[in-house]
Amino acid sequence: MSNVFVIDSDYKPLNPVHPGHARRLLRQGKAAVFRRYPFTIVLKRVVEQPEIQPLHLKLDPGSKTTGIALVNDTNGKIVFAAELSHRGHAIKDSLDSRRASRQGRRQRKTRYRKPRFDNRRRKKGWLPPSLESRLANILTWVARLCRYAPIATLSQELVKFDMQLMENPDIAGVEYQQGTLQGYEVREYLLEKWERTCAYCGKQDVPLQVEHIHPRARSGTNRMSNLTLACEACNTAKGTQEIEVFLKKKPDVLKRLLAQVKKPLKDASAVNSTRCALLERLKAIGLPVECGSGGLTKFNRATRGLPKTHWLDAACVGKSTPDVLLQKGVIPLRIKATGHGRRQMCVPDKYGFPKQHKERKKTFLGYQTGDLVKAITPKGTFEGRIAIRHRPSFRLEKVDIHPKYMRCVQRSDGYEYTQKGVRHAPPHG
Template identity: 60%
Template sequence: MSKVLVIDTNKRQLEPVHPAAARLLLSYGKAAVFRHYPFTIILKEARTNLAVQPLRLKLDHGAKTTGIAIINENDGKVVFAAQLQHRGFAIRDALISRHQLRRGRRARKTRYRKPRFLNRRRHSGWLPPSLESRVANILTWVHKFRKYCKIAAISQELVKFDTQLIENPDINGVEYQQGTIAGYELREYLLEKWNRQCAYCGIKDVPLQVEHIHPKSKGGSNRVSNLCLACESCNVKKGNRLIQEFLKGKQGLLNKILSQAKRPLADTAAVNATRWELFRRLKETGWPVECGTGGRTKFNRTNLRLPKTHWIDAACVGASTPKLKVDGVKPMLIKATGHGTRQMCGTDKYGFPIRHRSRTQIHQGFQTGDIVKAVVTKGKKVGGYFGRVSCRATGCFDISTKDGRVQGISHKYCQVIHRKDGYTYCF
């Protein structure tokens, strides 16, 4: 189980404790809840004489989800784990939609406004908003953990794939390419590209083999554009036949495989565009930053015989990975939701105005996005509810719980557990 973060009355980071120990401190009145996400308690006295072991923060940077793990290098225990879901693709789609609406307005028979062309200066290190949000989300949580536990170093998966090794598997002269992790880079790339399933039958959760689309015995190369993944059964059936012959009568599947083989990964492009900027900003924190590759991460995870999840990948990043103890760890799932929209005029899907949004966001002391606890004592909705609240000016709120959305809860029954911060949480 993930441990509870602890600070003293002077907000000095202390050793994380087991949840049972945290419950005892809270029940005896020696501590109070300081923050619910991540769950942190604050002692009611200063503990200046306690020695605190340094921890290492590990990051497995992804385009959609980033794995986060805090480990104690002395004993290999995973102190805390989380998976952070980004909203970069949602931002990209929103910007595309806005661009299309504005372009449509300019094309109508109304007042013409010239489009703007690079009339705003961009500072050094500028990234598009969809990419900047990924970096900002990770840095936000790095600084949060810095406040609540003693982080001494960071490990980041800087290079997801070694593209030079992928393009030319026979390359020589680099130590690790000749060593024990040779082949992990290419296989990890193919797993991402083919969604971890057989390209021919679509089966998942079985051992997959690297397969040549155009047989090597008939002139096929080892380039990544000629490789896919296949289960043992499909690989044996295909043999050294041409793919057109093997998939005769399945023209739709044939076209899908050939187009997928040549299509680049949007996720990989997003990671490659942000990795160095994230590395630069992590270096600015003053902590030592260790770098690793996706091949090294998989090599460590395979040797430790651990399942593949984002937070376990994060714990396995870098050459400093000890023998990990992950039993009972329950990761926190963090989803970036943003802080709402500043658009005052709501539009339909064609861009025509249909409603006006109010500037007032706080109603009866609550704001949409707050996590609340509501205990309803009378009426049709008697019971307890916990989740994200959607506010209305009437004071009649909706609460999104794990079992669904509950409508019509009065603000009188609501109590704020966690103020809106642009994220939602679950386990």
């Protein structure tokens, strides 16, 4: 598994240690558990002049999942890895539901005052809530890891595809543009756009080749809008035929292909909308920030013979990636953003009328929904997330337990964690 974070009694981060060493410190009473996720221990003394090995925090921001990796550049060891799942789609669905409910109320003509929703103004640098949530998730974990580990530098995959280099071959020299790295940029873009599928027959999990929709023999160009992916059989069968001739007997495939050529990349657009804002906010932390492209990340991963995962992509971000990455035994922490509950006091039905009123207190008897607790009861020992009830019994998994049997392990922080097949999810209630 990943290494264990260590802080001293002054809460200053020290070098992460092996889980076995952490267990020995806990067993000897020299340390205590500070946090369960990510697992962090606090020493019961102050370490004077510690020998710190600076770590490199690398980020691979994605539309749905962001890869996080802590790398020791000196020995190439991956100290910690995580995959952070965002909840932008859930936020958008909630906003759409709220918008429909409010619009329904406005159409009933029951207003007794002038509407105020037109008075809203957007601040400079405003982003939609679904995108702002992604930035908040990433920055929260960057700040959290900086408190628990001696991080010296940051790396971010700034762009998914280096479009300027692909469109303008002379921007950094012909040798760079026509080299190995340029091929990775083009292929990564096409694989993302065409969903790793043959555009003509729909086959997947087969070797795909870059195909010119309008053949080069008929004055076709190398622009991205003229490229697609095809399996070897389809590429050979098409040859130098025009696309309309080749797909004459498949009008549906032709229509879908021509529509896909003009279709934008939704996920890539979301990442592009937040990449610069994320870079500026990372710079505000005060640490040096290195940037890289998606093509460079894929090149680093392929040359080092690593499988494709979000956290390994993060470890391969930037030119500072060590020649050898040691990832043996690393189990990434799966983190899923769930939010901190709802502020909505009145739950409406499908017609917009109130059907349920929420309690105005978020905590009860010192607990709140989502807290990770351990309960030792006469019926057995239970551990997991609780859902509070405003009565002297809380819901823990599938049982009701009195708070007097509970001990809080970790307060609710708006995230769900999974590691080694064990899932601690905040209940719904």
